[in-house]
Amino acid sequence: MASTSYRPLTLLLLALCAAHAPGSTASHVSSFESRPSSHPLPLRLLVHVVDSASHKPLPNAEVTASTARRLTDAQGNARLTWPDSGVLRIRVRQIGFRYVDRTVHRGTSPTATEDTVTVVLSSATFALPQVVTEADVRCDEKLDSATFALSTATMELLRFGAEQYNSFREAYPFNVSIARRTVRSPVMRGPRVEEVLEKAESETYGDRYTPGHVLLRTPTGYYVPILFVSTLADTAFWARHCFAARGVQSRDGRRMIKLDFSPARGVRTPEWAGSAWLDSAASALRRVDFHLVNVRDARAPKRFEGYTTFAMPSPYIAVPDSTVAWWWSINTPTAADDRFTADVMQFISAKEMTWRKGEPPAPQPH
Secondary structure, three states: OOHHHOOOOOOOOOOOOOOOOOOOOOOEOOOOOOOOOOOOOOOEEEEEEEEOOOOOEOOOOEEEOOOOEEEOOOOOEEEEEOOOOOEEEEEEEOOOEOOEEEEEEOOOOOOOOEEEEEEEEOEOOOOOOOOOOOOOOOOOOOOOHHHHHHHHHHHHHHHHHHHHHHHHHHHOOEEEEEEEEEEEOOOOOOOOEEEEEEEEEOOOOOOOOOOOOOOEEEOOEEEOOOOOOOHHHOHHHHHOEEEEEEEEEEEOOEEEEEEEEEEOOOOOOOEEEEEEEEEOOOOOEEEEEEEEEOOOOOOOOOEEEEEEEEEEEEOOEEEEEEEEEEEEOOOOOOOOOOHHHOOEEEEEEEEEEEEOOOOOOOOOOO
8 A cells, every 4th residue: 555645644632522511690781671662772692601610601611502502712702693583593512511402582672782691500521312222124133222322322422522623714714834744664665764745725634535435446556534523423334333332441641431343234445443442531532442444355454443533722622633554565464463563654734734824722731
């Protein structure tokens, strides 16, 4: 496989979609329940989101309505335009907090251009929504009801994480510089060590997941479209994979939820299998281990695997920090072989992100 065609690997942070929180109070909505008058009405709704414990603003909280999706700024504010009906049903979510649903009505002030509602989110350590369990005939492993519920809920966190990342890169488009270092074994042709610096834009950063096209032949070898931020939340990926949460385990000094994924019954083409690791306290994705399965072409890589770790350039938004991948193209590996015996190793790291349209909220101090 030609390493120069191996594109950046990115995967995402998973966020917490939790059970309903107690309703919060609004600061300027006493007139919302009144019927509109004939005077000009406010045009916008400002949603102010705060932490119930610290009373501090929550940046990058997701505020959704039928008309729009927004992320709060550094002050915890997001603005929506009032529809003609003057009624908005909003949902506010953030990693590590219980979500809140609220119906708000436009005020009747003849002078105000903006209404304000404050939403208070309560923290929840990996609290999960209720789910209905049912058998998945696509999967060989039969999960008990508790494991199935945990697995299903964690998959929903994957979807929320992808949605939040997409909202973030729309609000704050960025450029990223990527350092790629490739180390080849002596039996491989070409330089032993190759280092290149690549650049990407948020709109085109990463590969799309296409069922049945995980391992692609090229004139000089093979190309592997690596798992990206939204792949694990892609419905096409779900349809071809089975998921099983393995409970809380210790990893890298943290207590983490391990979520395994593998191809579903009947999938015969090359596919991804692996594990996603979520910090059980912070409800954030910390690591994804991956490897290719169902590789039967004798000319393709005989084994391909790796992992990605994550950083937060802005509060509650995780992006890949580093990726290591290794594979065997000439030698036939044994089960005991580790990455240091591979024919090729590749190290990918994000060096710098620059913002093209406004600065996102700054990272929070640890």
